[in-house]
Amino acid sequence: MSVGRWTFVFFFCIQYPASCIFHPAMTRHSTISPFRVLLPISIGTGLSLIGDAALYAVLPTHVEDAGITVAAVGIILSANRFIRLVLNGPAGMAYDRFPRRPLFMASLLLGACSTAIYALGGGFWPLLIGRLLWGLSWAGIWVGGNAMIVDISDSRNRGRWVGLYNICFFLGTSSGSVLGGLLTDRLGYNAALGTGAGLTFAGAVLVWVLLPETSRLRRKRILTDPPGAASTHQMMQCRGHLGSAFLLMGVNRFSVAGTLMPTFGLFLLEYVGDSFQISGIRLGVASATGLGLGFTYLISMISAPAMGWISDRCRSRWQAVAWGVLPGAAGFVLLAMAHPATILAALLLTSFAAGSNQGLAIAIVGDLCAEGVRGRTMGLLFTVGDLASAVAPLLAYALAPVIGLRYIYVGVAALLASMLVLACYRARAPVPAMTTDPP
Incomplete structure (x- = not known):
């Protein structure tokens, strides 16, 4: 079995079964307002980034609290990016094959767990595991969030809706760095990252309550021209x-x-x-x-x-x-x-x-x-x-x-x-x- 298939199976086994437990009945309305989708996934995405951005801001100056050496900081902070190189594709395959909502919510829950590991676990290996889990989580959050925005938009308004969703990315990253630094100075390293985990969990709860399923809006592949007319x-x-x-x-x-x-x-x-x-x-x-x-x-x-x-x-x-x-x-x-x-x-x-x-x-x-x-x-x-x-x-x-x-x-x-x-x-x-x- 290829690496891509193994990573797809891994992504599915980790996220899909857990998410089904929290999958309440979907709305019966035939149409879904784009704002009903944009609001919860934007808040969830923005809150999920706070713990990650806070770690970037405070880890280099709090290596003793984290239980690692300065030389290990680069490895810890970059691990999530490199694992996404093999996880983004399988995450996308999972979103094409299964309902989007439970996968997105499970990704947020996994993000909360990864940030909690930063706060509770000390030493190189717990932090590395947390960063790898965050890479898996962010692959599900970012791929799934954008896929849902594409679901509820069309070529006449897609630029606006995608742009609005991107606000949460920049806002979450910038506010996470500031909030992480302030909370670390006030409460300490572990409490600050624990707060980030709590905020990510709150985002997952909000998504569970407010986000409708969008995969049913997907239509069969149709060319703009009549069938067979595309050259x-x-x-x-x-x-x-x-x-x-x-x-x-x-x-x-x-x-x-x-x-x-x-x-x-x-x-x-x-x-x-x-x-x-x-x-x-x-x-x-x-x-x-x-x-x-x-x-x-x-x-x-x-x-x-x-x-x-x-x-x-x-x-x-x-x-x-x-x-x-x-x-x-x-x-x-x-x-x-x-x-x-x-x-x-x-x-x-x-x-x-x-x-x-x-x-x-x-x-x-x-x-x-x-x-x-x-x-x-x-x-x-x-x-x-x-x-x-x-x-x-x-x-x-x-x-x-x-x-x-x-x-x-x-x-x-x-x-x-x-x-x-x-x-x-x-x-x-x-x-x-x-x-x-x-x-």
């Missing part, structure tokens, strides 16, 4: 647009999550110094890094739904992609100038692109993929993103001593400029969606 050329166009959306996700995650965020503190230290003054206030490099990265999440929270709405209005996702990629390329050029006056503008532009491109890539895939394979297609899309964000820091830190961060940022700007050219090309050749929207 081979049209099918190849669909595949080309789908592949370009995967490339967009990879380039976006490589650029911001993989390159900018892990290297921004080092960039400030190298080109600005260990402290600098803004409006009479002197900031250390650590504070400036935290404020700068927090600022990026705020901008991404705005750009994701805004550009999704624009893509719905202009009826061209790729035109909106071009408008989103352009500020990203410009932002990395400004960063490469390494001047304090350009850094804030650069962060604004790159974070705008990060939020815009992530949501639009998901919306494009939702428009193009067939109804019965949306889960596994989303899983593959996020695997591409996870791989790009895992590889980028390794490349950046390997090249930084050789060519310097400024030229690395120039290279990223060139990569985004290439994506801009591709987006403009795709915008000139729109392709019919693989599913038919309701009249």
Whole structure:
């Protein structure tokens, strides 16, 4: 049996039986309001991220409380990302084959358990097990949440709904870091992470109470044209647009999550110094890094739904992609100038692109993929993103001593400029969606 099949069986055996215990009767209404789905999965997703983000914020400075060495911090914090490379696909297959609601709720419960392990377990192995369980949990949460958003939307409004769902991702990540730091200072390491576990569990309860099942909304695969009318050329166009959306996700995650965020503190230290003054206030490099990265999440929270709405209005996702990629390329050029006056503008532009491109890539895939394979297609899309964000820091830190961060940022700007050219090309050749929207 292949690795993919084993991981699929593992995902199913862990999550599906447990979730069925908590599967109350579904609504009898023939239609489901998108907001009824968006609200509970957004709250559940946002709350689930608090424990993970808190661990990133406090573990490096509380290794004694965690019972590990400083050398083990990198392994612990990256373990969940690497396991998702093999779990995103099986998670998507599970969502295609079984009802979405119980799997999503079980993923949240598993996330609460993983965060509880951080709080209760000390030492390398308990933390590693918790991180691996979180990787499994997040694969189910993020793949399933986006699959449900695609279920309840169509090509006329999908950009807006996907963008609104992405707000919870950026909000949960940013608030988790702040809340984790504050609670750790007030209550201590274990109590802070225990609070994160409780919040994730509360999100699972809310999902159980409020979330309807959406898998029944999936329709059979239908081409926009009458059966048999789609030409081979049209099918190849669909595949080309789908592949370009995967490339967009990879380039976006490589650029911001993989390159900018892990290297921004080092960039400030190298080109600005260990402290600098803004409006009479002197900031250390650590504070400036935290404020700068927090600022990026705020901008991404705005750009994701805004550009999704624009893509719905202009009826061209790729035109909106071009408008989103352009500020990203410009932002990395400004960063490469390494001047304090350009850094804030650069962060604004790159974070705008990060939020815009992530949501639009998901919306494009939702428009193009067939109804019965949306889960596994989303899983593959996020695997591409996870791989790009895992590889980028390794490349950046390997090249930084050789060519310097400024030229690395120039290279990223060139990569985004290439994506801009591709987006403009795709915008000139729109392709019919693989599913038919309701009249």
